[in-house]
Amino acid sequence: MLKETRIxxxxxxxxxxxxxxxxxxxxxxxxxPVGIAYRLVCVAFLVVQIAKKGFRKNVYTILSVALIFxxxxxxxxxTIVLQNDASAMFYDVTNMIKFFLWILIPYxxxxxxxxxxxxxxxKIFLAISIFFTLGLLIPYALGIGNQTYEASDxxxxxxxFANNDTTIGFIAAATxxxxxxxxxxxxxxxxxxxxxxxxxxxxxxxxxxxxxxxxIVYGVVLTVVLLIRFFFFQKRVGAxxxxxxxxxxxxxxxxxxxxxxxxxxxxxxxxxxRLTYFYNLYNGDLVRFITSSRSAFLDSAxxxxxxxxxxxxxxxxxxxxxxxxxxxxxxxxxxxFFDVFFSLGILGFLATLAxxxxxxxxxxxxxSIYGMLCIILVCYGAFAGxxxxxxxxxxxxxxACGGLFLQKESLCEK
Numbered sequence: 001m002l003k004e005t006r007i008x009x010x011x012x013x014x015x016x017x018x019x020x021x022x023x024x025x026x027x028x029x030x031x032x033p034v035g036i037a038y039r040l041v042c043v044a045f046l047v048v049q050i051a052k053k054g055f056r057k058n059v060y061t062i063l064s065v066a067l068i069f070x071x072x073x074x075x076x077x078x079t080i081v082l083q084n085d086a087s088a089m090f091y092d093v094t095n096m097i098k099f100f101l102w103i104l105i106p107y108x109x110x111x112x113x114x115x116x117x118x119x120x121x122x123k124i125f126l127a128i129s130i131f132f133t134l135g136l137l138i139p140y141a142l143g144i145g146n147q148t149y150e151a152s153d154x155x156x157x158x159x160x161f162a163n164n165d166t167t168i169g170f171i172a173a174a175t176x177x178x179x180x181x182x183x184x185x186x187x188x189x190x191x192x193x194x195x196x197x198x199x200x201x202x203x204x205x206x207x208x209x210x211x212x213x214x215x216i217v218y219g220v221v222l223t224v225v226l227l228i229r230f231f232f233f234q235k236r237v238g239a240x241x242x243x244x245x246x247x248x249x250x251x252x253x254x255x256x257x258x259x260x261x262x263x264x265x266x267x268x269x270x271x272x273x274r275l276t277y278f279y280n281l282y283n284g285d286l287v288r289f290i291t292s293s294r295s296a297f298l299d300s301a302x303x304x305x306x307x308x309x310x311x312x313x314x315x316x317x318x319x320x321x322x323x324x325x326x327x328x329x330x331x332x333x334x335x336x337f338f339d340v341f342f343s344l345g346i347l348g349f350l351a352t353l354a355x356x357x358x359x360x361x362x363x364x365x366x367x368s369i370y371g372m373l374c375i376i377l378v379c380y381g382a383f384a385g386x387x388x389x390x391x392x393x394x395x396x397x398x399x400a401c402g403g404l405f406l407q408k409e410s411l412c413e414k
Contacts, residue, residue: 002112002115004049005112005115005116005120007045008045008049008108009120009123009124011041011042011045012042012105012124012395012399013123013124013127013128013131014127014131015038015042015128015391015392015395016128016131016132016135016160016169016392017131017135018034018035018038019035019160019161019165019391019392020135020158020159020160021034021159022034022035022038022161023146023158023159023160023161024159026161027146027159035161035391036094039097039098039101039391040097042101042395043097043100043101043104046101046104046105046108047104049108050104050107050108050111053111053112054111056111059358060107060110060358061107063351063354063355063358064103064107064355066351066354067103067348067351067352067354067355068100068103068104070316070344070347070348070351071096071099071100071344071348072096073316074316074317074319074344074345074347074348075089075092075093075096075319077312077316078092078313078316078317078318078319078322079092081310081312081313081316082313082318082319082322084319084321084322087321088319088321088322088325089321091320091321091324092319092320092321095320095343095389098389098390098391098394099388099389099394101391101394101395101398102388102394102395102397102398102401103355103398104398105395105398105399105401105402106359106398106399106401106402106404106405108402109121109402109403109405109406110402110405113405113406116406118406121402121403121406122180124399125172125173125176125177125180125399126176126177126180126199128169128172128173128396128399129173129174129176129177129199129203130199132166132169132170132173132203132206133173133199133202133203133205133206135158135159135160136156136157136158136160136166136170136206136209136210137202137205137206137209138158139158139159140156140158140209144158145157145158145159146158146159148163148210148211148212149163149211149274155209155210155211155212156209156210156211157209157210161392162386162390162392163210163212164212164334164384164385164386164390164393165386165390165392165393166210166392167207167210167212167214167215168377168380168386168387168390168392168393168396169392169393169396170203170206170207170210170215171207171214171215171218171376171380172373172376172377172396172400173203173206174200174203174204174206174207174218174219174222175222175369175372175373175376176369176373177196177199177200177203178200178203178222178223178226179226179369179372180196180369181193181196181197181199181200182226182229182230182234184196197252201252201256203219204219204223207219208264211274213275214380214384216268292334292384294333294334294335294385296329297329297330297332297333297334298330298333298335298338299330300327300328300329300330301323301327301329301330301331301333301338301342302330303330304323304326304327304328304330305318305342308326313345314345314346315345315346315347316344316345316347316348317341317342317343317344317345317348318342318343318345319343320343323342323343330342332385333385334384334385334386335381335382335383335384335385336381336382336385336386336387336388336389337349337353337381337382339385339388339389340352340388343389352388356378359374359378359401359404360374360375360378362404363375363404366404368403368404369403370400370401370402370403370404370406371404373396373400373403374397374400374401374404377393377396377397377400378397381393381397
């Protein structure tokens with residue numbers, strides 16, 4: 001494996017550790033830009049290595065370059081039209097760097113697809129899964145860290161920075177770990193399988209500790225889907241092995257429910273109380289309740305975009321700082337497609353949509369675990385946001401898209 005590939009693996013395997021460290025530093029009141037410095041190093045590495053390798057003349061290259069071009073041009077035009085000062089421009093550049101991560105990472109992998117082994121790329125996701133789990137469970141065991149929701153006992157996120165971002169991280173980690181566990185059923189030693197099973201349980205416990213409704217529901221649905229797929233559609237494992245694994249799973253789940261019933265009930269109870277609070281707060285408005293006020297954010301953002309803008313801002317967007325400074329309730333819709341539309345304008349939105357459609361088409365063709373992760377993350381971003389403009393989630397999404405160029409095995413059993 002090339003040295004630069006090892007550097008890539010290290011940079012993007014440890015990002016959960018960096019995110020937790022960044023949260024710890026901020027919690028301690030230390031003004032040290034750990035996260036920003038790390039992202040700059042990652043982007044600089046990707047840009048240099050991509051430029052050294054050169055660009056292939058194909059549709060994928062055109063779509064990727066076009067989106068980065070529109071992003072940079074948008075920043076330039078917004079700075080002039082909106083008369084942004086240095087601090088506003090820095091804020092917009094910081095957010096755009098996060099956005100560029102999911103574009104640059106897969107293109108780097110695409111350029112070097114023939115140099116990667118699938119097993120090596122899988123280790124990145126396994127390392128990410130391990131770091132997320134340990135980063136949450138160790139502080140929890142030590143009794144330190146932060147709650148998921150401020151001024152509330154509901155949920156726990158240790159020192160991870162943002163609730164939605166961390167939930168996305170655990171959703172991706174659990175999905176990959178669960179798939180890898182059943183994929184390796186007959187290819188690894190028993191202790192390796194036991195460790196993978198413990199890691200998967202750690203992912204599920206992380207989703208439960210976080211206490212977000214999406215994370216808890218996803219963990220339950222994922223486990224049911226994986227078990228159904230294993231018992232009814234996995235043909236490489238015999239009936240005796242399936243019965244043995246089934247009894248083991250049932251026994252472990254029973255023990256967990258019995259021993260941890262108090263903890264589970266307290267966690268679910270806290271979540272239900274929070275849901276009831278918001279339902280009453282919204283006066284029974286189901287649309288606002290289901291969307292967590294995103295419908296109200298969207299109405300306010302559309303009003304600001306149509307009434308306060310001009311042709312240039314509609315074509316190239318109003319960036320990020322302007323929305324925070326002047327848009328009030330609509331400064332962040334928390335639905336990625338709309339946030340792209342308002343921040344990068346019509347042209348930026350079309351360029352983003354074109355590249356996402358490319359990845360989705362490849363995902364449906366490959367039908368691999370990376371394709372599944374791409375679809376899950378795009379759907380999450382469309383309805384709950386925090387995928388394309390978050391450093392943590394953007395990195396995960398970029399790694400999933402990069403895997404599309406490596407994975408050959410179909411999710412469908414042969």
